[in-house]
Amino acid sequence: MTASTKTIEHALLHWYDVHARDLPWRNPPRRAVPNDPAWPYRVWLSEVMLQQTTVAAVKPYFAKFIETWPTVEALAAADEADVMSAWAGLGYYSRARNLVKCAREVATSGGFPKTEAELRELPGLGPYTAAAIAAIAFDERAVVVDANVERVVSRLFNIEEPLPGARKAIRARAEEITPAKRAGDFAQAMMDLGSSLCTTRDPKCLLCPLAGMCEAKAGGDPARLPVKAPKKPKPERKGRAFWIERDGPDGTEIWLVTRPGTGMLGGMRALPDDGWSAQADGSGMAPFAGAAQTLGAVRHVFTHASLTLEVVRLDAAPGGEGEWWPLQKIEDVGLPTLFAKAARLALAQR
């Protein structure tokens, strides 16, 4: 027994009309404004920030970006280093690099393209984000599938195949239930439902507008879906970072490097280190000769490795690529969280 797609659409959109979250990038909440030129920019920016990232984490970054760069043209004109700094702490830094690239392409073209297929060509926009922007900003009937939709759909239709294999079946079902009108609201409704009621653990079926048509609920244990493949163990890594000071004209300065544009923490400013990565421990060697003194260690957990980073004070004269940064302004550098922790440790001992 499968509920008609019309019933699902009606129940979900009605629920959304009453319960939609009021989020900063919904401007105004729940209704696209096709003629507002700022609308696609806000939708795009929020969607990129929200990739693998919680609403709570995104909110302050979204506010800061909108304040600093109110339009896609403003962002396109920004220095990439400033954008990277502003993104610091949000993670997945290739998003920030692609954000600038994308903004410049869009500004050059005179605005965002309006179709899912064209949006998909822009840097940083994959299948999910292109569909989401097409549906939410441009009212196109695009099928939007994120982790929330996967969860809701796998329960609604009792799809027992484990992820990621189940993606094909899930997409087919999502395709079936996506309406021709209000596809953007439908997508956001699915995501709101997934984040507030149809949650990973302890789903609130008593409050769910789709409970009566949910096959997994009928089966008695919706929380077991979607089934996921077991995860690989996370390796332990060791590395060293080096804290190098000098007395500058306006006070103490710290030696910072900019990491290579690709790879871990790519494009971000950082303390010099011993070459650790998620794949291998660091060499333990300092990049410059000098007296070393261990200050302590910080722990940091990445998606695919856990790192213990020893912080070493080094009395050395650095050379090569890098810059002296005033200690007074160290908070403004925009260090990724790992190196912000290391800097905090070093500062606490001065």
Next chain:
DNA sequence: GAAACGTGGAT
């Protein structure tokens, strides 16, 4: 298709 790629909050 699998692996790389961050972070902070919840449990």
Next chain:
DNA sequence: TATCCAAGTTT
């Protein structure tokens, strides 16, 4: 404390 997980994309 350890693990899971969140509005995924790229290579």
